[in-house]
Amino acid sequence: MLVDLIQQxxxxxxxxxxxTLVALGLTIIFGILGIAHFAHGSVAMFGGYITYFxxxxxxxxxxxxMAAAMAVGALLGVGLERIAYYPVRNxxxxxxxxxxxGLTLIIEKSNLILFGVDQxxxxxxxxxxxxxxxxxxxxLRVYILAIAAVLVxxxxxxxQRTWMGMAVRAVAQNRPAAVLMGINVNAVSMFVFAxxxxxxxxxxxxxxxLFAIAPGxxxxxxxxxxxxLILGGLGSIPGAIVGGLVLGVSETFASAFISxxxxxxxxxxxxxxxxxxxxxxxxxxxxxx
Amino acid sequence: MSRIVLLAAVAAAALAFxxxxxxxxxxxxxxxxxxxxxxxxxxxxxxxxTGYVSIAQGGFMGIGAYSSALxxxxxGFPVWIAMLVAPLATAVAAxxxxxxxxxxxxxxxxIVTLAMNMVIFIVLVNWIPVTGGEAGxxxxxxxxxxxxxxxEISFERRVNYYYLVLVALALVMLLVTAVVRSRVGLVLxxxxxxxxxxxxxxxxxxxxKLFSFVFSASLAGFAGALYAHYLSFISPAPFxxxxxxxxxxxxxxxxxxxxxxxxxxxxxxTALPEMLRIAETFRLIxxxxxxxxxxxxxxxxxxxxxxxxxxxxxxxxKDAGAENR
Numbered sequence: 373m374l375v376d377l378i379q380q381x382x383x384x385x386x387x388x389x390x391x392t393l394v395a396l397g398l399t400i401i402f403g404i405l406g407i408a409h410f411a412h413g414s415v416a417m418f419g420g421y422i423t424y425f426x427x428x429x430x431x432x433x434x435x436x437x438m439a440a441a442m443a444v445g446a447l448l449g450v451g452l453e454r455i456a457y458y459p460v461r462n463x464x465x466x467x468x469x470x471x472x473x474g475l476t477l478i479i480e481k482s483n484l485i486l487f488g489v490d491q492x493x494x495x496x497x498x499x500x501x502x503x504x505x506x507x508x509x510x511x512l513r514v515y516i517l518a519i520a521a522v523l524v525x526x527x528x529x530x531x532q533r534t535w536m537g538m539a540v541r542a543v544a545q546n547r548p549a550a551v552l553m554g555i556n557v558n559a560v561s562m563f564v565f566a567x568x569x570x571x572x573x574x575x576x577x578x579x580x581x582l583f584a585i586a587p588g589x590x591x592x593x594x595x596x597x598x599x600x601l602i603l604g605g606l607g608s609i610p611g612a613i614v615g616g617l618v619l620g621v622s623e624t625f626a627s628a629f630i631s632x633x634x635x636x637x638x639x640x641x642x643x644x645x646x647x648x649x650x651x652x653x654x655x656x657x658x659x660x661x
Numbered sequence: 662m663s664r665i666v667l668l669a670a671v672a673a674a675a676l677a678f679x680x681x682x683x684x685x686x687x688x689x690x691x692x693x694x695x696x697x698x699x700x701x702x703x704x705x706x707x708x709x710x711t712g713y714v715s716i717a718q719g720g721f722m723g724i725g726a727y728s729s730a731l732x733x734x735x736x737g738f739p740v741w742i743a744m745l746v747a748p749l750a751t752a753v754a755a756x757x758x759x760x761x762x763x764x765x766x767x768x769x770x771x772i773v774t775l776a777m778n779m780v781i782f783i784v785l786v787n788w789i790p791v792t793g794g795e796a797g798x799x800x801x802x803x804x805x806x807x808x809x810x811x812x813e814i815s816f817e818r819r820v821n822y823y824y825l826v827l828v829a830l831a832l833v834m835l836l837v838t839a840v841v842r843s844r845v846g847l848v849l850x851x852x853x854x855x856x857x858x859x860x861x862x863x864x865x866x867x868x869x870k871l872f873s874f875v876f877s878a879s880l881a882g883f884a885g886a887l888y889a890h891y892l893s894f895i896s897p898a899p900f901x902x903x904x905x906x907x908x909x910x911x912x913x914x915x916x917x918x919x920x921x922x923x924x925x926x927x928x929x930x931t932a933l934p935e936m937l938r939i940a941e942t943f944r945l946i947x948x949x950x951x952x953x954x955x956x957x958x959x960x961x962x963x964x965x966x967x968x969x970x971x972x973x974x975x976x977x978x979k980d981a982g983a984e985n986r
Contacts, residue, residue, distance in 0.1 A: 408768045459957045465767065466714055470913050470956045473906055477949030485943075591902070595779060598772040606768065633787045640776040647773060648761045 375506040380628045381621060386513045386582070388620020389520035393575035394593055395600035395612040396527060397568030403544040403607030404564045406465055407457060410472035412572050413594030414479035415452075419445045419573025420580035421487040424494050434496055438577050442570040449569025450562045458561075476590075484587050491586035494577060516578050523574055524613060527567070531609065536563055544607065592636075599643045605653025614655055618642075675827055679820045688819050692891060694931040695826040696884050699833050701911040701923035703880030708909065709917035710841060711873040712853030713766075716905045717758070717774040718881045720781030723900025725751045725882025726889040727785065727792055730801045733890075740804040744886040751882025752875050759874040763867060766856070778902045785897035797896030801889050816890075826887055833880060838920060840876065849873050853918075881908075914955055916962025925964055 394416065401409045419441045426437035456475055460467045498512040531537035542550040543560050551557055579585065579593065600619050604611025622642055627635035646654060679688050700722055707715045729747035732738040738746070762773040785792050792798065804825070806815040816822050840846050848869045851859040860866050889895045907930055915926025933951075937944040959966050 402768070406768075408771065456953055456957075460960070463956075463960050466708075466913075466917075467956050467960055469714065469768075469771065470909070471953050473910070474949040474952030474956070477945050477952070481943075481945045481949070485946075595775060595902075599776060602769060602772055634783065637780050637783050640780050643776060644761055644773065647765055647769070651765050651769075 376628075379507050380624050382507060382509065382513070384621030384624035385617060386517050386620070387624060388617035389517050389524075390575050390578050390582070390616075391596050391600050391620050392613050392616030393520055393523060393571050393578070394597035395604070395616050396524065396609065397571040397575075398594075398597045399601055399604070399607055399609060399612040400540070400564050400568050402601065403609075404540060405457070405461070405468075405561055407468045408465075408472060408598070409568075410469065410594060411452065411475035411479055412568070412597065413590030413592075414476050414483065415445060415448060415569050416572040416576030416579070416593060417585055417590040418448065418479055418483055418576070419569075420494065420576035420585040421483055421492065423573075423577045424492050424580065424585070425487070427495060434494075438574065441577065442573045445573030446566035446570040449565035449567075449572075452569075453562055453565040457565075458558075476594075480587070480590060489587055491584040492580060493584045494580035496581050512581060516582060519574070519578065523571060527571065528609070530567070536560075540564060596639070599639060601653075602643050603646055603653060604655050608653060608655050611653050611655035615653070618654070679823050685819060688823055690931060690935060692819070692823050692826055693888075694928050695823075695830050696888050696891070697908070697911065697927040697931055698830055698924045699826075699884035699887070700881050700908045701915070701927040702833055702837055702920075703877035703884070704908040705877075705912050705917060705920075705923040706837060706840070706849075706880070707873050707877040708912055709919070709922070710846065710853060711849045711870060712856075713763075713870065713874070714771040714909065715774045715874065715877065716771055716902060716909065717778040717781070718877070718908045719900050719902060719904035719906075720778035721751050721755060721878040721881040722885035722888070722904070723781055723785055723897065724754050725879075725885030726895050726900065727798070727885075728882070729886035730798055730889040730895055731791065733802055734798065734800065740802055740890055744804065744883075744890065747886035748879035748883040751885070752879040755875040755878035756871070759871050759878075763870050763874060775902060775905075778905050782897055782901050785900060792897070795896060795898075797894060799894040801893045801895065803890055803893065822891055826891070829883070829887060833883070834920070837880075841920065845869065845872065850918075910952060912962075914952075914962060916964035916966075919962070919964050922962050922964040926962070929963075 394412065398409055398412055401407055401412075422444055423437045423441040426432045426440055427434060430437075432440065452475060456471050457468055460471055496512055496515075498510075498515055500511040502509040502511065502514070529537075531540060539550070539555045539560050540563065542553065542555055543557055547557065550560075575593070576585065579589065583589075596619065600612055600615040602615075603618055604613070604615030619639055619642070623635050623639045626638035630638060678691060682688065682691075700718055704715065704718050707713050725747040728750040729740075729743045732743035732746055733740045758774075758777050762770060762777065765773065786795055788794075803816045803822070806813050808814070814821050816825060841849075848859065848864055851862075851864065852866055852869060856866055885900070888899070908927075911926035911930045912923050913926070914929055915924065916922030934944060934948065937947055955962075
């Protein structure tokens with residue numbers, strides 16, 4: 373029984389780490405620009421497809437392909453910000469949300485035209501399985517956890533220790549004051565879109581390696597990302613990390629011990645429960661309501 | 662004055678439509694468009710007038726559709742009764758769902774309602790003994806025939822069902838107009854403009870928000886019932902998040918916070934995809950591009966934009982035209 377619990381905890385953390393990556397991108401964009409970037413999931417899937425393309429058609433290795441795809445994703449993110457979100461920056465938030473829905477349609481269906489309807493599994497070659505005291509640890513899952521951890525730590529350093537990261541935090545805290553201090557808000561929004569799209573692409577690659585990439589996966593992914601945001605608090609980076617892991621673990625436990633068909637329902641009930649008890653999210657102290 | 666003329670012209674066109682256009686396919690589209698207009702008008706109440714974006718309207722439509730279908734199929738209720746109970750059942754579901762979720766605002770609310778729609782969808786797919794799962798429920802009866810002055814009207818006929826949904830839409834429009842123009846409607850608009858201020862002015866905002874949410878959901882449920890008895894077959898697919906987004910799109914496209922906007926928007930979102938029948942995927946890309954362009958260039962929607970244009974032309978001809986709008 374204990375072994376079972378630890379096994380499910382491990383599986384949950386692996387899935388949770390992917391949710392965390394998705395949610396981190398969403399939460400930085402939300403923190404800086406107040407946009408619910410619904411197209412994030414389709415960008416992630418696009419990244420997964422392009423990684424597969426680099427590996428299967430151009431013969432690159434897994435990690436170079438992933439890095440290249442993250443760069444392409446970053447460019448795509450900047451393009452989206454410039455073309456679609458920038459013109460509505462002063463309009464009511466609902467407009468940006470509708471734009472996001474339009475972008476989701478465009479990217480999702482472009483994926484379909486460019487890469488076809490078949491599901492794709494990114495080949496990794498990591499097939500070994502470790503066994504520690506009865507707990508099965510597939511090599512691939514261990515690496516996914518490690519990659520996610522490296523990316524999260526890298527992001528934290530970027531945000532906490534660099535000049536650009538400080539500018540991002542300043543804009544998130546107080547936009548007018550940041551502008552008065554001479555911070556170029558335009559550059560910050562482009563930077564944020566590049567960063568979070570690259571993270572989203574990384575998440576897409578991990579999903580493609582662990583499960584599969586197929587049309588329709590992106591919607592589920594982005595909704596889980598938003599669920600994490602609600603759990604952790606919109607705009608909070610520690611909240612995205614904790615929320616992602618909590619969601620992953622509770623979902624895995626629910627599907628292992630209660631019902632796999634209703635696992636998403638349980639995840640959403642958890643979210644609504646958190647809203648009732650602590651509407652500002654698990655990791656936020658100030659009640660922003 | 663010109664508004665009354667316009668209204669009469671639209672009503673006459675709607676009444677004459679099945680006789681002018683006799684192709685079954687177009688009447689079918691018109692019935693669907695009218696059903697979507699009811700859903701969009703409901704979305705408009707919560708989104709356009711109250712300022713809360715609900716992404717659960719598709720799911721509520723599903724609750725209405727399934728409850729009406731199952732009441733008439735399994736419980737043996739007359740269809741007319743089932744169709745009236747459906748919005749009430751949807752309202753009960755909306756009260757349960759709305760009470761916790763209306764504690765949060767803005768994007769939080771939108772995301773929670775999105776999750777709600779997914780929950781409804783998952784339940785519809787997995788609760789197989791009741792809903793039939795993805796295979797759906799078929800053999801849903803049409804409303805019983807009624808006789809007016811010895812003339813029997815059967816709703817198995819498409820044209821008659823068209824008139825039925827048209828009457829339903831007219832009733833919904835009357836109801837929504839009455840609500841929007843009442844004190845409650847004013848409070849809802851106050852909440853949209855500045856909720857903190859409304860609260861400070863002594864309004865118990867949560868009651869009005871809950872009312873708005875439940876009212877919009879029961880309109881969606883009513884539309885769902887009309888949909889179920891029209892097609893006689895339902896599956897979970899039309900009640901997914903995609904269709905909630907479609908309703909939001911209809912409201913934005915037509916003009917949110919206007920009474921005519923959602924009607925125009927729903928007609929366009931039903932007709933445009935049919936007209937753009939190049940290929941499914943390209944069509945949706947064009948749709949997405951159109952959406953982005955409309956929000957960037959016509960953020961208030963088509964109806965206010967056209968009204969402005971007309972107002973400007975009229976204003977040029979006779980200077981006092983500005984007030985009649």
